[in-house]
Amino acid sequence: MESQNILIKNAKILNPLGNGKTEEKNADVLIVEDKISEINKEIEESNAEKIIDASDKILMPGLVNTHTHISMSLLRGIADDLELDSWLNDYIWPMEAHLNREYCYIGALLGASEMIKSGTTCFSDMYFYMDGVAQAVEEIGMRAVLSYGMIDFGIKEKRENEFKENISLIKNHNNTADGRITTMFGPHSSYTASVELLERVRKEADRYNVGIHIHMNETMKEINDSKEAHENKRPFELLDSIGFLNSDVVAAHCVWLDEKEINLIKNNDVKVSHNPCSNMKLASGVAPIGELLKENICVSLGTDGASSNNNLDVFDEMKFAALLQKVHTLNPKLANADEVINMASYNGAKALNIDAGAIEVGKKADLILLDTKHPNMTPQSNTLSSNLVYSANGSNVDTTICNGKILMEGRKLLTVDEEHILSEAKRAIIEMKELKEAESE
Template structure:
């Protein structure tokens, strides 16, 4: 008789084994053919593309060899683009859209947002995240980077919606040791439960909120744990002048200098905003390989300032694009964000050649992928990469005549022009119809969740 010993497994390890077994049993191949599209690849020209399961398997510019697939899309008059990557979001804040407009960040946070957030629960965050996923899919985003609370509920929403995301619990201790321990405990819970789930679409990062809300001990602990577990770090840095002044008063150094001194910075760090930088900080960012997320709409709405994106790009720093949350934007339309990013740099530098359309488009695609450590998987249309793709319908009055697809995507298009969205080889939207989300139910549930949340104030 042979004894069988069953070792105790963590939830995450057990789930990985089950998913592996399921994938091993699943031998059916699913293919999608997109033909007659204007493909934004190594070159921009008309062609066809086939996805096989979760990857791009073939690209053909002769439009002759690709004819058969399980599903065929005739993309005549449409541009095929990599899915957009939104590198700084707070999805569940979609419930707070329009709650507190036209005020400075400190007032916005302390008097309005944080009091509401004190009453959040998992159901609220799920409802808000589902609403945000619907909005992002409709406007062409296939991958996002989120920091907020009840992140297992956000992961559940992203899983159901079929979208790709990196999630982090927003860690804030304000110098309180017990709070610090609780933040690490919650972060580890999310890592164990959610990292590398949803067929690998969902990943987890560490999310220290900022240098002014996190103690040195918390930040140093994050670096230690991120190194130990091989996870990335998502943090707000230098969003406002007041933040810079507060960090300097507390540490004697500017925010990025302080973070460098304590050893937090590295190529696994994505810093959101980075508005108020001096030359030395830009050099530190470049030297440490830190990626940045530029959030022009939120920065303008809160009058936080203008990030020196043109300078940062000149230095070869990895730049990506984010919307921030819907409470400070007030939408998650990354196509609209591209135009704002370009125009803001031009008017600030008084240079119309600053931030040309191609650079902005790269920030929203390959730049976003690199910022999340996913450049080998997404961000460009190449054989072997994940099938994260969008079709934008150019047959509209606002996009005619079609001469320069990149120019049109950056300066003329908006989320309403997105026709089809594919993520990980799965169709999430076709002919502007959401396929993985019941939009009517999601909107109704979000309205109810928002009313319930505000009633607790």
Template sequence: METKTILIKDITILNPDLGNVKEFQGSVLIENDKIAKIGNNINESVDKVIDGKGKILMPGLVNTHNHISMNLFRGLADDLELNTWLNDHIWPMESHLNSNYCYIGALLAAVEMIKSGTTTFNDMYFYMGSVAQAIDKAGIRGVLSYGMIDFGDEEKREHEFKENIDLIKDFNNSANGRITCRFGPHSPVTCSKELLERVREEANKYNVGIHIHMNETQKEIKDVVDSTGMRPFEYLNSLNFLSSDVLAAHCVWLSDNEIDILKQKDVQVSHNPCSNMKLASGIAPVSKLLNKGVNVSIGTDGVASNNNLDLFEEMKFASLLQKVNDLNPEVLPSNQVFNMATINGAKALSLDKDIGSIEVGKKADLILLDKKSINMTPDSKISSSNLVYSANGSDVLTTICNGQILMEDKKILCLNEDKVKSLANEAILEMKNL
């Protein structure tokens, strides 16, 4: 049964605030899917009251780059460079995927995200209709795109457009608005000029965004330069592809000119520190991008190259990686990283009018954390610092998305966690034996 009204009483609230983080004590009233009131003395008659003493309330985390069905591939191939990892391990296993396996992988990822405080994710993969069905059932918010690859093959290209357009027609703005869709050209290396140009036209036609991998490895840069005479963002800019509705994942190897293009075209960036470190792809110049005024958010990438979906862990690594790269402990402080995982992520997905901060009228996508957990004790004067450097996903007690409680006091309410784990174990065993 749906809970229509929820009152979260007397809690420490953390909220993005003009580049900083605002911390205050208060209560929050949720009516249906939205935040109705924020204040100190809310005495409404409600369906449910949550006692906030000893807890932190913050916006649900936003994971801006993922391949959630790859949760089935956790630990499948580790300690390998990207091309070996892809060609010898991941792509052969992906050839065995079907709609049921992708559905199960999506359920598995949904449980992990709910348990670790992520309420919104941005995904690019295959059998995305099945992923949409899983996300509808799980109750979280998803931005879905089909991973389009044509390698210059016209017949393959037409198939990719049919898949992505069908996804948009069938699922965009579905599940009470929790599911939106985008176009997902994989990268400038795997997509032809014809595909990229048409993606821009179709995205304009359907009024949806674009999700693409960019500048992840040095080899990718060389391949694009060799084939076009331009670096990847220069190439896409020459095609009039870039705009504020483009979310570019990784952006590890960037020239100064490309950074200027990102700023000029208001391109959104998803930083994936753990995946970039694990695959030894390099270190994205996040502090330089932020100083230029580029909007940078945080993603995990798929579990096959991470190997989890814990955005609290990702926040810490993002900050520490910039500090050691710049040899400056003052760069990318905790407030900035907190914003990257919340309001910046919402903006990157064109959802900042609805999510990413705790404001009256916004969707009730909220998480509650335990201030009393051993790794959060003693309580820091600056809670955002404690969250970024001390917390992890296991400190999340309660997860609310679109006004519905998906997990309460660490108990998943929307799915049968044991059943999902069992299905996932069975699925990967079947795939390994194919």
């Protein structure tokens, strides 16, 4: 796609401020190349090659999904109504054994299409065959932070291969696709990765100047197993004891935390990715988001994979993040709409170290427009945040812009053939199921 100056006229802007607050204003927004160049009441139309009339639309930053496994879109609905341990061991891992680069590429295109159509402009991914995922991201035009899911179960040969894969991803794809793709190390968790792997990840992350993406404290079983295996240390205590924790760590889930672990997260400026829908579906528990926010910890939102959610719509995550805290604590003021909007945008950009997440001059032009001319968006009787968190869903997104380029307009994807992607995805999952059935015969 060629770059063009874009002028968004007559926009009703919702801008997250990063402190759990938002601001509303009416203005035009000028995009020059990949950045927001001007925000003003009346910007001259001659400054732009492309003009978008945002009358009856809400302009906000693109949503940021800080934890997913995008190629698992192919495994949507393959194993439902199960706890995490059985879900992983009995269904997901056996199916994943039949993945290859082509399938992960197709799954990534499918997931990226779904995210663009529901307003997500950036996602953080941890999975396999990440070269295929990077190819999909480059083609479709999104922003992504990619890591390879490192699992060694204490086996030295496997550990060496995991580092080979993740370092190759970093060398080949960090700061590529016009800067849209960056990378991290992706140790899966403290129960699937050995202490030796985790210690080396810390050293290699410092060496390559990249962050770390890891699952943490997702289930009570994980806590009990950690205490049994590591001299009564809970997972965050274990990571602290080996010098792993730092401000570049994004910890997904963080459901079962005690006071000491919350302090470790705060003192090390660890970023938390809250995944309410996945946590509910797998009956993992309820993360103490109110306590984290009270400590000014950076909490963002993630969908997890489409096989444990079962969609990648961050608008769903916003609504459930707000409602789950209220019903769990019996406090209707907890996780209010403004706070949740910040989690889905400003905080996500901060967690992933990308210069987006707010509508400010100089920020990356990662923006979305929502059409208010829908029954579920009428009337707009409260704040824009209220409408977006409690009423909206991904289908209200009309236009998605990433890095100053329009990826979707009028609900139509502009960078890829959506019908072809759907056809290829159906073919891929049929082939994987056939491979699995043949193996079991």
